[in-house]
Amino acid sequence: MSKVVIIGAGGVGGVVVQKCAQVADIFSDILLASRTESKCVAIAKAVKERTGQVIRTAQVDADNVPELVALLKAEQPQLVINVALPYQDLTIMDACLEAGVHYMDTANYEPKDTAKFEYKWQWAYQQKFQQAGLTALLGSGFDPGATNVFTAYLAKHYFDEIHELDIIDVNGGDHGYPFATNFNPEINIREVTAQCRHWENGEFITTDAMSKKASFTCPEDVGTYNIYRMYHEELESLTKHYPSIKRAQFWMSFGDSYLKHLEVLGNVGMLGIEPIDYQGQQIVPIQLLAQMLPDPSSLGPRTVGRTCIGVVVRGIKDNVEKVVYLYNTCDHQSCYKEVGSQAISYTTGVPAMIGAKQMLEGNWIKPGVWNIEQFDPDGFMDDMNQHGLPWKVIELQHFNLDA
Amino acid sequence: MSKVVIIGAGGVGGVVVQKCAQVADIFSDILLASRTESKCVAIAKAVKERTGQVIRTAQVDADNVPELVALLKAEQPQLVINVALPYQDLTIMDACLEAGVHYMDTANYEPKDTAKFEYKWQWAYQQKFQQAGLTALLGSGFDPGATNVFTAYLAKHYFDEIHELDIIDVNGGDHGYPFATNFNPEINIREVTAQCRHWENGEFITTDAMSKKASFTCPEDVGTYNIYRMYHEELESLTKHYPSIKRAQFWMSFGDSYLKHLEVLGNVGMLGIEPIDYQGQQIVPIQLLAQMLPDPSSLGPRTVGRTCIGVVVRGIKDNVEKVVYLYNTCDHQSCYKEVGSQAISYTTGVPAMIGAKQMLEGNWIKPGVWNIEQFDPDGFMDDMNQHGLPWKVIELQHFNLDA
Numbered sequence: 123m124s125k126v127v128i129i130g131a132g133g134v135g136g137v138v139v140q141k142c143a144q145v146a147d148i149f150s151d152i153l154l155a156s157r158t159e160s161k162c163v164a165i166a167k168a169v170k171e172r173t174g175q176v177i178r179t180a181q182v183d184a185d186n187v188p189e190l191v192a193l194l195k196a197e198q199p200q201l202v203i204n205v206a207l208p209y210q211d212l213t214i215m216d217a218c219l220e221a222g223v224h225y226m227d228t229a230n231y232e233p234k235d236t237a238k239f240e241y242k243w244q245w246a247y248q249q250k251f252q253q254a255g256l257t258a259l260l261g262s263g264f265d266p267g268a269t270n271v272f273t274a275y276l277a278k279h280y281f282d283e284i285h286e287l288d289i290i291d292v293n294g295g296d297h298g299y300p301f302a303t304n305f306n307p308e309i310n311i312r313e314v315t316a317q318c319r320h321w322e323n324g325e326f327i328t329t330d331a332m333s334k335k336a337s338f339t340c341p342e343d344v345g346t347y348n349i350y351r352m353y354h355e356e357l358e359s360l361t362k363h364y365p366s367i368k369r370a371q372f373w374m375s376f377g378d379s380y381l382k383h384l385e386v387l388g389n390v391g392m393l394g395i396e397p398i399d400y401q402g403q404q405i406v407p408i409q410l411l412a413q414m415l416p417d418p419s420s421l422g423p424r425t426v427g428r429t430c431i432g433v434v435v436r437g438i439k440d441n442v443e444k445v446v447y448l449y450n451t452c453d454h455q456s457c458y459k460e461v462g463s464q465a466i467s468y469t470t471g472v473p474a475m476i477g478a479k480q481m482l483e484g485n486w487i488k489p490g491v492w493n494i495e496q497f498d499p500d501g502f503m504d505d506m507n508q509h510g511l512p513w514k515v516i517e518l519q520h521f522n523l524d525a
Numbered sequence: 526m527s528k529v530v531i532i533g534a535g536g537v538g539g540v541v542v543q544k545c546a547q548v549a550d551i552f553s554d555i556l557l558a559s560r561t562e563s564k565c566v567a568i569a570k571a572v573k574e575r576t577g578q579v580i581r582t583a584q585v586d587a588d589n590v591p592e593l594v595a596l597l598k599a600e601q602p603q604l605v606i607n608v609a610l611p612y613q614d615l616t617i618m619d620a621c622l623e624a625g626v627h628y629m630d631t632a633n634y635e636p637k638d639t640a641k642f643e644y645k646w647q648w649a650y651q652q653k654f655q656q657a658g659l660t661a662l663l664g665s666g667f668d669p670g671a672t673n674v675f676t677a678y679l680a681k682h683y684f685d686e687i688h689e690l691d692i693i694d695v696n697g698g699d700h701g702y703p704f705a706t707n708f709n710p711e712i713n714i715r716e717v718t719a720q721c722r723h724w725e726n727g728e729f730i731t732t733d734a735m736s737k738k739a740s741f742t743c744p745e746d747v748g749t750y751n752i753y754r755m756y757h758e759e760l761e762s763l764t765k766h767y768p769s770i771k772r773a774q775f776w777m778s779f780g781d782s783y784l785k786h787l788e789v790l791g792n793v794g795m796l797g798i799e800p801i802d803y804q805g806q807q808i809v810p811i812q813l814l815a816q817m818l819p820d821p822s823s824l825g826p827r828t829v830g831r832t833c834i835g836v837v838v839r840g841i842k843d844n845v846e847k848v849v850y851l852y853n854t855c856d857h858q859s860c861y862k863e864v865g866s867q868a869i870s871y872t873t874g875v876p877a878m879i880g881a882k883q884m885l886e887g888n889w890i891k892p893g894v895w896n897i898e899q900f901d902p903d904g905f906m907d908d909m910n911q912h913g914l915p916w917k918v919i920e921l922q923h924f925n926l927d928a
Contacts, residue, residue: 390790414801
């Protein structure tokens with residue numbers, strides 16, 4: 123029986139609220155807060171219809187620490203689940219410290235003006251949380267989140283030492299549009315066009331965006347996809363916490379059509395973030411583009427197919443090298459039927475609820491700031507099977523993305 | 526020794542003025558007029574530097590008949606060379622009738638609100654020009670223009686009867702940009718995305734835009750290009766004036782990159798001509814796009830390669846079927862060195878000067894409204910060789926764009 127405050131009423135927020143409401147014995151009192159309270163009210167209404175649970179709502183500006191503190195002091199929840207924008211992680215952490223509330227998020231802080239994912243800003247809160255006797259759990263979405271726990275689970279149960287890690291995020295979904303983005307187009311495109319970094323022999327190597335490509339065949343007939351190496355934030359924490367890792371890479375699937383559209387739109391300047399003058403008006407090209415593209419939240423009903431996200435670990439067990447793949451597949455239409463969102467929001471929102479559940483059950487409470495792989499993975503993995511994201515482990519005989 | 530008024534100071538206008546100035550014994554007095562007189566002044570300055578000839582300039586609104594009449598009555602030229610916008614053909618013809626001046630243009634009239642090239646509006650002036658004792662020469666650019674004369678020349682000298690006509694317009698130029706248009710992007714894109722029509726067995730057949738594609742290898746190592754069947758205005762007049770033609774098709778080359786950009790920009794709505802609302806501002810996507818793309822007039826210095834435009838005629842001579850190809854190749858950089866424009870403007874501007882020259886020399890004066898193939902081609906063809914667009918005739922042993 124715990125009270126939580128969930129901050130953020132986007133696609134992921136909607137899933138988190140719904141999944142928490144499904145576990146009412148743990149999440150007995152849920153307040154959903156966002157800058158735009160009407161979004162919270164709409165989610166609360168949908169959750170009431172689906173689960174019968176009452177969700178309370180509030181308006182809060184997550185950039186404003188005093189406003190956050192006032193809300194948290196008035197509510198006195200056990201935990202804040204932060205699914206707002208990554209820009210807002212630090213203000214919410216500050217507010218949790220001041221109000222004496224545990225903290226959890228799904229994506230690491232990045233400054234608004236540079237597309238640079240780094241944990242250093244949040245890791246710097248380690249002492250403050252320790253001294254306050256509070257726990258901050260970082261990155262409890264799918265990737266980061268489930269992928270970190272998958273790695274920890276394999277390291278614990280399948281290996282004596284892990285050497286190579288490939289995190290592979292395949293979205294085999296088809297929304298039927300020639301071009302659309304699954305979440306905020308600006309953030310989506312910013313991520314894809316950023317330089318790639320991967321870990322190799324003790325350091326991060328920088329390469330051009332999308333310059334390394336491989337073909338990957340998913341299990342369970344999800345299909346064969348082109349995947350591209352790119353940087354993703356869990357590489358930073360996993361290589362720190364598993365120093366035996368010699369190489370760590372993150373891969374994401376992109377269709378040829380998606381990449382073609384990005385290339386052309388970049389060529390003509392439509393991805394620009396600086397305002398241009400059009401007949402005396404100031405226009406930010408990427409914002410105009412975002413307005414012209416299908417609304418990401420409209421993709422749910424029309425997206426078919428499955429995601430397949432997992433980790434491939436190469437390592438040593440009893441002096442023998444082996445390669446093990448731990449993955450989940452998730453069907454877009456099943457997600458839509460259950461929570462009204464497609465699998466992209468679902469696969470992020472479910473691990474957020476599960477991470478929160480571990481904390482509220484006391485399994486993952488330890489004063490300080492922690493990445494999710496620093497806690498014992500077993501309870502989380504059991505809950506993944508129970509709450510909509512079942513996983514499998516298979517040993518791979520032939521695995522080589524360099525071929 | 527003749528006075529001409531040239532209306533239109535775009536890329537083609539600049540070439541026409543320059544080429545006329547090179548033939549000062551014929552074009553002894555040239556007035557260049559446009560809505561924006563500063564453009565005329567800039568052209569006049571460049572021509573003075575290159576040829577030493579003085580070009581006079583004037584401001585005129587080509588949509589305004591009384592204004593045009595006043596200018597023509599004051600100037601009393603022998604001929605108006607219309608290289609303004611196609612929308613303005615009829616007002617300029619009206620003004621010529623009222624002022625008693627011969628008329629010539631390079632592109633047929635189309636109403637501003639429908640992308641429909643048709644000669645019917647201009648052919649309707651036949652009686653008026655006859656009664657006024659004035660000549661109107663329609664379509665004296667390259668295509669239409671040179672391509673019509675090429676057809677007439679082959680029909681006159683190489684065949685007893687012509688049966689099939691393929692007009693092939695290849696631009697093998699490379700401007701080094703991922704995407705740019707050679708002239709006004711809005712008109713360019715409107716032309717390319719229009720439905721295709723070709724002549725077959727006595728009627729025009731309509732097919733989807735860009736739905737028929739062939740590979741064509743140009744002579745003189747210009748290269749092999751993908752060409753796409755599309756509608757072009759000379760098909761209407763040539764099939765009328767050569768009723769023996771069983772099939773007539775127009776083809777234009779487009780690079781894969783050009784088509785890819787068009788497809789993507791169309792998909793996301795950037796080719797739209799209807800205003801959309803962006804933060805309370807009205808934006809016409811294709812106009813914003815035109816502003817973001819490289820200015821067509823900036824392509825001259827950086828475009829390399831050649832154009833290759835010609836006609837392939839299949840017909841009967843002395844009871845034997847044969848296929849003959851008449852073509853010109855034109856080097857972008859040579860054009861730029863001579864007149865400061867690349868070959869797209871050059872190949873349109875030179876035939877305009879040559880058509881005007883035929884009229885001023887009296888060869889092509891005959892009261893009424895005429896398409897260029899209705900006059901004897903020989904003088905025009907000689908002048909093409911003399912004035913920068915030399916041509917060749919070759920017999921083709923294997924020619925089949927249906928393969």
